[in-house]
Structures are given as structure tokens and as C-alpha cells.
Amino acid sequence: MLDNPPLLTIHRGFRRPDKALIEQFRGAQTSHLADAMDGRGALDYRIKPLDPSNASFVGPALTAFAYPADIVAMFGALSEAEAGDVIVLANDGYTRTAVFGDIAAGMMKNKGVAAFVTDGLARDKAGIVATGLPVFCRGIQLNSPAMNGPGVVGAPVTLGDVHVEPGDVIVGDADGIVVVPAVRLRPVLDRLAAVRAAEARTVRLVEQGATMAEGVRRMIEKATVIGG
Template sequence: MIEEPKMLRIGPDVARRPTKDQIAKFQGVPTGFVVDAMFGAGAMEARIAPLSGANTHVAGPALTADNRPSDLLATLGCLRYLKAGDVLIGAAQGWQGCAAAGDRVTGMAKNAGAAAFVTDGPMRDFQGVLEVGLPCWCTGLNPGSPYGTGPGQVGTQVVVGGQPVETGDLIVADRDGVVVVPFAMIDAVAARIPDVQAMEIALDAEVRDGLSLPDPIAEILDGDRTEVL
């Protein structure tokens, strides 16, 4: 006999957040720079994209909701624990059969202080979500309503878009997608971002000046690592 599960479980790290100074170092930083500073890691799958296509940038701590497919009780439970600037992560285990949230949920999340909503499911109420004004990243649209019966977990580790996410991890999201910076790596990644920015700026200048083939690629093409068939 299986014991009846609790409807909601709250994780022990539900209050963990990076500092304001740590978050500030990622404000306005393109997601591509963050991924480069993580040596190519951290990006969620491309199917998780901005709902409106608007050129919005968000950087803030994750608060995770671990929902069963077709359910959003954990997402609703997060509303009590949201702190100003949080990115609410509504994990739906990739379920595409109904929406993971709509305009009322995003409206309440915004009222509670959320800076954004990210899910690996679709959303509904497109026009209403736009009117709420909370930036959202999701897999698309589906008019179906989710249940709110659980069970679910708040503040525990989830996997969204192929990336593990824990409450307190730093989420950076823009038009290109969503990146997860693990809590323990925030300082190290922030320290590498200026070098990444400097290299990007230098390469941009070279392209504007007419660069058509980078020197390292020319060396490969002209050296013994290339074979002409």
C-alpha cells in the first residue's frame, strides 16, 4: 500500500538567494556571454523561448516549482515564497498537453515580486500574459488548463530544458534563451564575464574593419591538420 503523499513539500533551501551585488554583475549581460564564461555550459534547450519575442533581459535568483505533468500546484505554492526579483521556475517535466500557467498565475507572480517566469511547458492566455507584463519563457502556447491537485515540491532541484536548477541559482534570460548559473559558481562566472566581453568587443571591431576569416581558422586550413581530397 502506498502512503498518501503530501500535496506540497517545501525544500530546505527555499530561502537561499545570491546577494544583490552578485545579481548586479549579471544585469544587462547577454546570455551568450554568460555561457561563454561557463565554458559552454548552462543554456536551456532552444525550445524554451521568450513568449512574446520581445528583446527583454532578466537576471535574478531561481525559485523552483516541481510540478507533475499537467499540474501547477507547486507553482502556486511558490507565490508565498517569492522574493522581489526572483525568477519563478515552473517545471512541468516537459509536458506539452496543456499549459503550465496563464495570465492569472503570472499576474499573481508579478504581484508577489517575480521578475520573470520560466517553464518547460507551454503557456496560455497570450494576450492576458502580455498585459500582465511579466517576462515569460516557455515552449509555446496551449489553451488547455492545468490541474492544481499536486503533489508538488517548492524549492527543490528540478530539471528544466536539460539543465538542473536549484533555488538560489542565478537565471539569466534574454531573446536568445535562458541560462542557469549554479549558486556555487556565481562569483567565478561573474569574474570571467569582463574578459568575455573584452574579447567579444575586440572581435566585433575586427569584423567591422573587414575581417572575413579568423587567423586561427586560416592556420588550420593552411596547415597539416587539413587534408584536401
């Protein structure tokens, strides 16, 4: 490396989707959204809500990348956040220190941030829950981070095995997080309606006593059977 990177780099100018379009995703079940995207889009299963009773949210992604054991990017994202944003902080899954705590949660809540999502760890769980901010992370780690940088805000990131662009729509519930690319919002909404309708039909069949889906039954009938 010829030169040290800057302490903080902020990329501005990305477009947030229309608020009315984002609102159409509110309350969507994350598993239904994954189905509407061909079984993809969900973050790694280990990224879960600290408070499952306060896990439902939707909003555009404000992305950030934090180097291990550092929170410069987290505070950089907070400075850039607009009301309704979801701060998505990639931390390379670092597990030796926390990257988030109750003070930052309170500040984000005060600014109107919709949720905080990271592939890193948090600390001060009780204090975070008390703020009412939905927070998703990989778990709790008591060790504290530093503020040395470098950090990046507003650039594409990858966390939980999913690529996230600034402005992508992030949807959360008690099961986890789904990322809907901004360039696919309307097609995914159309597919979501079909998924919901198919799910409702299947639920009705189960309530009426069904023990097997019709498509699966036909597959089993065509199976090669060996032995008695």
C-alpha cells in the same frame, strides 16, 4: 507506492545570493554567459520568451516541480516568492495542458516576481504579455490544468536539460535562458569580462574588414588538402 505523496511539499531555508552580486549579471548577453561557462548553462532551445521585446531579466531561482497537468507547485512557488525571484517550474516538458496563464502572471507581477520560466506550456498569451512579466516556456497550449498535486517547491529541479538549484542566478534575454550556479557566480563574472573583451576585439576586426578569425585561419593552413 505505499502512501500517496503530500499535496504540496515546501522546502525552505535556501540562501539567495547577495543582491549586489546578482546585479552584476544584469544586462549580460546570454551567449556570453554560456561562453563564460565553457559553452554550457543554457536551457533547451525550445524554452523561449513569449514576448521577445520583454525578455531581459536577472534574479535568483525559486525552484518548483509540477506533476503533469497540475498547478499546485506553481501556486506554492508564488506563495513563497520574494520580490526579485525568478520562479523556475519544472513540468517534465508536459505538453497536453498549460501549466501557466495570464491570471497567475498578473499575481506574480503584483508580488514583484522578476520572471517565470518553465519547460511546460502556457496559455492566454495576450493576457500574459499585457502584465509585463517576462515569461519563458515551450509554447502555447489551450487545455487547462487542474489543482490536485502533488507539487514540490524549493528543491533542486532539472528542466531544459539543465540542473537548477534554489538560489542559482537565472539570466534571460530574447535568445533564451542561462543558469549560473550560485557556487560559481564570481568565477563566471571574471570569465564574462574576458569573453566580453574578446568579443569586442573580434567585432572591431570584422568592422575593419576581416573575413576570418586568426585562429581559424591557422587551422585551415594546416589542413590536409586532397585533390586540386
